[in-house]
Amino acid sequence: MLLQVINPNSTAAMTDAIAATARGVAAVGTSVSAVTNTGAPASLQSHTDEALAVPGMLAAVAAGERAGVDGHVIACFGDPGLDAAREVARGPVVGIAEAAMHLATMLGRGFSVVTTLGRTRARAQELAVRYGMAEACRAVRACEVPVLELDGPGSAAEQRVLAECRAALAEDDADVIVLGCAGMADLTVRLGQRLGVPVVDGVTAATVLAQSLVTLGLATSTRQELAPLPADTLAALDRAPGTGAPDPRRATVPR
Amino acid sequence: MLLQVINPNSTAAMTDAIAATARGVAAVGTSVSAVTNTGAPASLQSHTDEALAVPGMLAAVAAGERAGVDGHVIACFGDPGLDAAREVARGPVVGIAEAAMHLATMLGRGFSVVTTLGRTRARAQELAVRYGMAEACRAVRACEVPVLELDGPGSAAEQRVLAECRAALAEDDADVIVLGCAGMADLTVRLGQRLGVPVVDGVTAATVLAQSLVTLGLATSTRQELAPLPADTLAALDRAPGTGAPDPRRATVPR
Amino acid sequence: MLLQVINPNSTAAMTDAIAATARGVAAVGTSVSAVTNTGAPASLQSHTDEALAVPGMLAAVAAGERAGVDGHVIACFGDPGLDAAREVARGPVVGIAEAAMHLATMLGRGFSVVTTLGRTRARAQELAVRYGMAEACRAVRACEVPVLELDGPGSAAEQRVLAECRAALAEDDADVIVLGCAGMADLTVRLGQRLGVPVVDGVTAATVLAQSLVTLGLATSTRQELAPLPADTLAALDRAPGTGAPDPRRATVPR
């Protein structure tokens, strides 16, 4: 199968990192293409950033559909445009916040989210309510490291994320940590080892969930709010600013 | 004071009707300017429609701010882009679903929303939860009349709206009716007379609420998620497709 | 229009302050009469105080109706007798806790209430749940200043209220402050300036909301629990201890 991972922001280096992370957990027979939302802000750290990014991201979903993609991952922890993407795609669409939160509930009674900037906390809390996690999500914590300053293992950023995770375990009645940004994916394993609790990253979580849904032959319902879009809406999407078809160089060959 | 009512879709006739409705309830000393989101779909009847409309709507908010607007109304029942608009504006921003639902709770224990197409029902239900109305909102009902086919008093559309309102009163344990589309505003009084219960329209509700907030000197908090946007985000808004400054011809003079 | 603001307690000086506050935000064309519930306790600081105050307050509502009042404000943060008042009045009735909480949700994601005595906290929390604010109301805090010891700007009481507001902002994840007593209204502007966040006072909030409802032609539903009262119940109200018709000297002339 072919999964498309969409980086809703315009930072190509982040797309590369996300793609590598996703491919690292894909099953034999699953290819992962990755696409950058080139017309979007460099990172999505406000409601306005998200609003500006969504039209291009939806265009990427539509382009992916035309290219034969079987399932989509939206790789930003605000799950921007998730409902709209489900209208556009025939195959399943999974957001990384959604994926991480759902898997976290199977690993312990409560989890805390550790995210980047404080101003994104409320969005994560709103998603937790939307996904039925009002009780399971014990807290959303910010380490106040901007998305684009997240660095890999060994960095000062990692130290701040680690410190916030430790605070979560000490204070929040949490059994599990959910990382609240696609840019934290490469810290997952090290954080898990240091903390001694499950640490769930959304990019990997959404990749295996999208793959799971495609494997089961499941796609978004087309009833009610998710009924197919009229042709003029789809046409409008093509005129939206942002990306075109997924970059073919990014598509992996089946392993 | 100067209020700006934004029609998030691109149908100018609808803007005119909304403007007239809003002006009809504004206090002496309150001017209402109205603006059409010219780059948006003709009506917003899906999540994708909303996503495509929001960047232009936010640009209208920003343009209104530059023109000295004191408060904003978002005149679409999905309250699209409300959180983002609050980041952009200094003054208060009120959505019409929000306004209608809040006022409805002061008139009875429960209300039902009567809206246009069934595919928009879930968005209204999601907003009800967001606004704390999970218990008060007894049902969201669709009369399956598209937004642009809503006609004024005496039309077949009015009959279908009326029938759905009657069904709500008979079956939903509702004390109050909330009209779920800006395009239904001109039916409000007649429906109220026929039904014998309070009928709340969002455009008028949001206008008086925005006016109320400005009167009290209240504006959106700037803490946490609603902190002022960085300059580059505001600059990106200016490049968004859609409207410019509010059309000066639309501004009423103080009565 | 004519609004009647009812002070449910028997302290006339507080009625005067409340009346002045309400008139300060009323629109041109809106008159505000104010009435003291002369048979009630001097302040309402327990469930028993509220119970003793309600019959007289309802008599004031009934007297106001006979005097042609268009809408009523119940100016005590416990919103005592609100449901009953809605049975008695033809026009809308708005409680100050209700009004402040609803407006607060339009200014930020969460608010904290700062009230007088700790023993009134649970009532405010119960109202928050009733109004759908279980999630939005982050905390109810008491500054342990009795109602009748609240003093104006510059007093020690103001310092304690200010300190509790600051604690709310530091600890409660609140974006907005709601003042939990009608007697705090004159502190609102100064607190807002010092705190740098929206501070919502219930008296002004309820006044503009009652005015808004009357402007929209909206009044309490008469369905189900709010059906008109039988004549003997209304007659019993006339025999209730407390106030008579609103004091005509208190009615302002239209500005």
Place this chain on the structure above:
Amino acid sequence: MLLQVINPNSTAAMTDAIAATARGVAAVGTSVSAVTNTGAPASLQSHTDEALAVPGMLAAVAAGERAGVDGHVIACFGDPGLDAAREVARGPVVGIAEAAMHLATMLGRGFSVVTTLGRTRARAQELAVRYGMAEACRAVRACEVPVLELDGPGSAAEQRVLAECRAALAEDDADVIVLGCAGMADLTVRLGQRLGVPVVDGVTAATVLAQSLVTLGLATSTRQELAPLPADTLAALDRAPGTGAPDPRRATVPR
């Protein structure tokens, strides 16, 4: 021990029936005195009725305290003045709605309330939420028989109650029936036999619960909202209209 059962309305015949019902389930060694709230409406069928009844009912609680009562039952399904009564009494106070709903949850997953007039439904639903029964209380149904027209076994009123109970079992996913009026107590056993499900009456439920709390040496907490009332509030109660000390003729001798 001595329990006082307060009939919050002024219909003495109803007091007699309630007293007999309560005594029928009291343990050996428990005396039950019953008191009529003589200044109250003949039946409590609106919010206003309740408001008018509560001061006298609280005076009865205070008088009972002076007479050495160990625990109180408020025998009206709206549980009027329950929080205030807990401020006034040293011993425990139990409302009949509260008692019936709590016991019902130990007999099945869900219950429906069958009450008198439709206008009281919302109060019962509000109490269900207050008591944590939002999920367990499947519906509140009215048989539209006024309180004072409820008659004993064999009456037309019984037929209407029975019919509504049957509808509840057929439609509400209910395992248990809760009778929503003190005046239905004498129907309990017959309804249970006919329906084949547990039927819980509040008067008996509250009597055994109040007795249980006294037996365990438990009384209302005096922390926070339930702290002892100041002397002037207690003095004001004595001046409230309504009943005096419990009628000594009503007190049973220990069996």
Place this chain on the structure above:
Amino acid sequence: MLLQVINPNSTAAMTDAIAATARGVAAVGTSVSAVTNTGAPASLQSHTDEALAVPGMLAAVAAGERAGVDGHVIACFGDPGLDAAREVARGPVVGIAEAAMHLATMLGRGFSVVTTLGRTRARAQELAVRYGMAEACRAVRACEVPVLELDGPGSAAEQRVLAECRAALAEDDADVIVLGCAGMADLTVRLGQRLGVPVVDGVTAATVLAQSLVTLGLATSTRQELAPLPADTLAALDRAPGTGAPDPRRATVPR
């Protein structure tokens, strides 16, 4: 009437203490038999412990039914097997967590549970949600004393329980303390005296509630999930490991 109190664990000394506690609050005419679940773990401190204990406990319920028991108490704060026990018994079955939480709500707005080991906290929280106590249950606190190390008045264990209760009152907004283990019953009175708030023990609470239900002629509904079990299931229960009929020596004679 004859009540059976089942100690779901295999520690006979604990059964004796529980039996004495239950008999101390039973009414004249109520006999209490007590039974040890001999095949179960010595104490139930994990989900696995509970799972291993339940079959034997259900066999004890079945044996009690054959011996003419009128009502059952499950004397472990996890309320293990409560739903299943209600399928097995004709008479009412009450769990001690259930009983204590319900009674606590009649004594104050909020309660905290003080239990033994931290690993049992989540089970108590889950029960609080199940019983509608999500709002009333302010916290579940562990004093980290294992069940079998709980000692009577004057012990170090009592000091730790007392300290945790004090922390609850200082930090949790609680009006009432609920003791979270059957083994704490003999501390109840002393803790209440020292803390000055109601302290509710589940064993006594469940005993008086089971007695109350039997007095009212109420038993578990037999509708839907609680319909009588087929014969083969009942036969399987007889083969379950654990206890047989209640030890006749344990039955008290009516007082």
Place this chain on the structure above:
Amino acid sequence: MLLQVINPNSTAAMTDAIAATARGVAAVGTSVSAVTNTGAPASLQSHTDEALAVPGMLAAVAAGERAGVDGHVIACFGDPGLDAAREVARGPVVGIAEAAMHLATMLGRGFSVVTTLGRTRARAQELAVRYGMAEACRAVRACEVPVLELDGPGSAAEQRVLAECRAALAEDDADVIVLGCAGMADLTVRLGQRLGVPVVDGVTAATVLAQSLVTLGLATSTRQELAPLPADTLAALDRAPGTGAPDPRRATVPR
């Protein structure tokens, strides 16, 4: 990796069907062993059935751990013993109700569960609340076909399941169907084709989710309630009635 699918009942034919279903969706490199809980009831259709089945099921988990299983699936829609199984296993454990409900939320706003007997409905509803699906789970419907009478495609049982699914779509505001019994797995594809909506079966859902968790290196947290069990508890498990090590013949070789 090696997954163990546990059939909590003792019907070996059902184990075979479940194993085939699970293997049909496992990835290349994933082996699936299946085990029958030989000491359990033939099907689990009551709380008592579940209670009797859990000890043996936990013994199977423990045996699987000793045999090197990487993750476990509990293949009964009541998710019996799930918390306990997570104490016993090092690797992840997924229940089929849990899995199906979580995946269903990614395919539409609301789902209905169609299960076997009405007496199991309440358990499914309780699980929905536990998993945060109170809003998403629109209804749990029973087709009143016992587990062991479920037959494959073309049977009368299939017709009844299909009819109940159709009723769910017509009446429940559901976008997705969740099949509420492991025995319905072979109907999934046909039902999906006939209904035109996503139909989620728990066995396949739990298999891909357990596989996903193992792929991500995630296992149950060992904090708090899920801390490792003491040795004597594990020893007690070995003495529990039921199954031994997974039958080696059932393990598939990697594909």
